[in-house]
Amino acid sequence: MSARGQEARLQRLLDEMRSHGGRWNTARVHALYRGPGWGAPQTGTARRDLAELHRRGHLTQHGPEDGRYYHLRKEGRR
Structure with a gap:
């Protein structure tokens, strides 16, 4: 996959995580994918x-x- 495709997938995953919240593991992401x-x-x-x-x-x-x-990391925390 191209770097552009990878960045798009990462952004889309982050959007899904923000929309649905909760605990995310490899199995949950793989099911989404x-x-x-x-x-x-x-x-x-x-x-x-x-x-x-x-x-x-x-x-x-x-x-x-x-x-x-x-x-997801809470805003303002690192």
């Missing part, structure tokens, strides 16, 4: 996208490596 219009990326894509949004400061990370999940 299997829906219409997402192009059905692999599980690893969902995992990397969550990690990238965390790296950029949009998400807080919780749990152990084999049970990791994320929440």
